[in-house]
């Protein structure tokens with residue numbers, strides 16, 4: 001049995017004196033969906049380029065299936081680069097077939113695969129159009145097809161959902177989930193925490209090149225400890241802002257959202273408000289990735 005694990009061990013990348021990635025260690029098991037979060041310049045793209053062997057690391061080791069990714073394995077890898085790079089004058093069909101053949105696919109097989117993706121993305125009519133004639137969002141779908149047409153086992157997607165309208169975001173998310181169900185290992189970066197929260201079991205938050213949070217989403221939330229408490233009631237909730245164990249509060253149109261130190265605080269708050277008036281909602285919720293990010297990285301995230 002092969003060990004198709006993607007492993008980064010103490011990986012560092014320096015550009016001159018500047019450290020873009022600092023001592024990053026992560027293990028991504030086969031068939032996993034892994035999310036990379038971080039502000040602009042955090043080091044996500046640099047990490048992807050090192051994984052793909054497009055950039056040498058300054059220190060550390062990167063392996064997939066116990067080997068570095070090189071010419072012998074690159075046909076098993078798909079990459080959606082951040083700087084989209086299609087040939088504007090080429091027709092969609094010629095472009096995809098060309099890229100698929102570079103990765104060892106037969107033309108007929110590539111055409112079948114292309115058609116099925118174009119159908120899925122509802123853009124079959126663009127098969128014989130030049131890339132430059134397509135809208136940005138549709139070009140992005142073509143670029144996505146270029147990354148997956150050869151059915152890679154490892155797929156690296158650099159901000160796959162950026163610049164898309166909500167319908168296309170959903171379409172691409174579903175496509176990514178299908179690829180995962182079909183057995184691909186997928187690593188993607190995003191600026192949107194909800195995308196990672198929704199799709200990934202494991203994630204890493206990079207801050208100025210260093211991993212500040214890394215591991216399983218469930219564990220990260222559990223370790224964070226704090227919970228959110230949402231209260232909607234027909235009474236003033238102002239006094240709850242300074243209730244012991246309340247870390248943060250936000251008054252809303254319907255009531256108040258509290259970040260509390262732990263579950264026990266919720267019980268005490270319930271006792272406090274039970275006689276104050278009608279409680280329409282009292283819900284203890286897991287912290288969001290956004291809450292965790294803000295605490296670990298601060299408000300520097302855009």
Ligand SMILES: Nc1ncnc2c1ncn2[C@@H]1O[C@H](COP(=O)(O)OP(=O)(O)OP(=O)(O)O)[C@@H](O)[C@H]1O
Pocket residue numbers: 015018020038039040041042043044045046047082
């Ligand atoms: N070839 C290079 N030479 C010098 N500095 C570089 C080079 N490539 C990247 N950097 C720097 O490394 C840091 C990390 O860049 P990187 O592109 O990896 O960030 P990112 O997390 O992908 O950001 P974004 O979300 O904006 O795409 C940045 O400060 C960037 O300016």
